[in-house]
Amino acid sequence: MSRADRLLILGGTGEARELAAEATGAGIPTISSLAGRVRNPRLPVGEVRIGGFGGTEGLRSWCADNGIGVVVDATHPFAATITAHAVTATRALDLPLLALRRAAWTPGPDDRWTRVADIDAAAGAIGTSHPRVLLTTGRQDVGAFAGVDTAWFLIRVVDPPTAALPPHHEILRSRGPYELAGERQLLHDNRIDVLVTKNSGGALTHAKLDAARELGVEVIMVDRPAEPDGLDTVSDVADAMTWLRRKFPTPGPR
Incomplete structure (x- = not known):
């Protein structure tokens, strides 16, 4: 990448931990961020920061100051506030943003x-x-x-x-x-x-x-809250890695 080489994963989910392991194994410099709302969280592979950013401006400044070039929002499907902050901050910095969202549950004929x-x-x-x-x-x-x-x-x-x-x-x-x-x-x-x-x-x-x-x-x-308009979204880690490899075309040895 031309100006920044680090991936920020907004995490806290199993998918976020899996993605951190895959991205780190693929040679992509990765940092995972956890909100810190759960005591003794399960930590992902690689570098981790814990705690909030202080709103949209805080997230924008942190990304700019820490060489973030790509952001993946792999937070809980109901974490609408951080998603909104991520959309605004990445658009202000012209950074690519991907949402990794597990598929929603759907009722079967015998469900009430x-x-x-x-x-x-x-x-x-x-x-x-x-x-x-x-x-x-x-x-x-x-x-x-x-x-x-x-x-x-x-x-x-x-x-x-x-x-x-x-x-x-x-x-x-x-x-x-x-x-x-x-x-x-x-x-x-x-x-x-x-x-x-x-x-x-x-x-x-x-x-x-x-x-x-x-x-x-x-x-x-x-029901889940609505996602922001225009948010690029995938439902599994494999598709997220495919997307990331386009952003980091030469990440190093796998």
């Missing part, structure tokens, strides 16, 4: 999904017909359910929530991947009526959907 637009709509959909809820939307969204006093919540999170909690709840600290037998047992033992989750996609946590389908448990599925 209620799709909602956002987390507040998910809380509003609980009602009185769902007395026992498995909540797997992440600790940052738990506060949206604090006012729901008609249900008991099993709240599965990696780190403890810091927001207000619903009056009737139990915290289950756990990190995936999850297997079908365990998810089936969890739903059965806790007499779960409804699973509330985000459409994160991927295989690591899909077993809860399979278990819900088998047991006839309803799913309240929060």
